[in-house]
Amino acid sequence: MALNLRESVFEILRKHREPPLPPRQITEKILEFHPEACAAKLARSDSLNTQSALLQQITAEIRASRPRLRLRLQKNYRQIKTLETRPRKFYYSEASATEEITRTESTPKTATRNTLALKKHSEAQLYLPLGKYLRAEFKLRSMRIDERRSSNSKGPKGNRWLFPDIVALEDLTDSWDEEILACASQYADQRTRLWSFEVKCLLNRANSRECFFQALSNSSWANLGYLVAAEIEDSDTLKGLRLLCAAHGIGLMLLDTENPAESQILIPARERAAIDWDIANRLAEENKDFLAYIKNIRHFYQTGDLRRSDWQATGDE
Structure with a gap:
């Protein structure tokens, strides 16, 4: 009995729809449910001598077959989808790209740990892990900008592409000698970088361009702007985002929420x-959180103090 890899992958993903599976876990299930076909594959091979070697070989073949699965050469395989994580993960879904966005973003804030393991979140649940990552990796001090605290003087949708979700300050002087710091202060040289982050639960072919240009618009005032996603659905989406990022200078971050x-x-x-202080001024006029961010930056320049209580990106919403 020959092992039909594509059929086997499809069968495994259809039966075990959640959570998304990496190639190695799919292989382990294939070995479990198709032992005779796997044994025949091992017997026919001149290079495979052990079960472990067979597992590695099938795992490599699944990784190599990913583009063919994604291109859906046969109608029956349209439900197989990928997540651009490390390692990439596969899952079965009959939802359209637009329905995937709705389903991913509709998870209640009281979701269980098991639900969170499926990487389905509200955006608010992403702010805290993002703040932790920025602090640990880049020593950034971050804040949440709540668009609900805006004056909306431009109308109900006037601020839709104005405010980022998270802003941050990077202290460039953290490791400077006191004399260097004092000298730089007298010369009014740059002592910080200001960062901006637009956060999304899921990026796919249905929403990636709109989300990218929202990030571009919302970060137009900052030194560095990023689009952050908990999930990127497939390599086509990632390829399109790479082109946009290269053209406009926005960065792309994949957030591991767990x-x-x-x-x-x-x-x-x-x-x-x-x-761009003109744009920053409009944001400060429209939103109390952004005004507080500017006040915190001013406080740092005047005192050199980054008060911990002033710099927190939380998901308590």
Whole structure:
């Protein structure tokens, strides 16, 4: 009995729809449910001598077959989808790209740990792990900008592409000698970088362009701007985002919500040399959180003090 890899992968994912599975776990299930076909594959091979070697071989074949699965050469395989994580993960879904966004973003804030393991979140649940990652990896001090605290003087949708979800300050003087710091202060040289983050639960072909340009618009005032996602559905989406990021200088970050330290900057942002204070002024006029952010920056420049209570990105919403 020959092992039909594509049929086997499809069968495994259809029966075990959640959570998404990496290639090795799919292989383990294939070995469990198709022992005779796997034994025949091992017997026919001149290079495979052990069960462990067979597991590694099938895992490699699944990874190599990913583009063919994604291209859906046969109608029956349209439900097989991927997540651009490390390692990539496969899952079965009959939902359209738009329905995937709705389903991913509709998880209640009281979701159980098991539900969270499926990487389905509200955006608010992403702020805390993002803040932890930024602090640990880049020593950034971050804040949440709540658009609900805006004056909405431009109308109900006037601020939709104005405010980022998270803003942050990077202290460039953290390791400077006191004399260097004092000298730089007298010359009014740059002592910080200001960062901006637009956060999304899921990026796919249905929403990636709109989300990207929202991030571009919302970070136009900052030194560095990032689009952050907990999930990126497939390589086509990632390819399109790479082109947009290269053209406009926005960075792309993949957030690991369960282990923030494993988050990845997929595409580094291109730094702008200066802050656009005109745009920053509009944000400060429209939103109390952003005004507090500016006050915290001023406090740092005047005192050199980064009060911990002033810099927190929380998900308590």
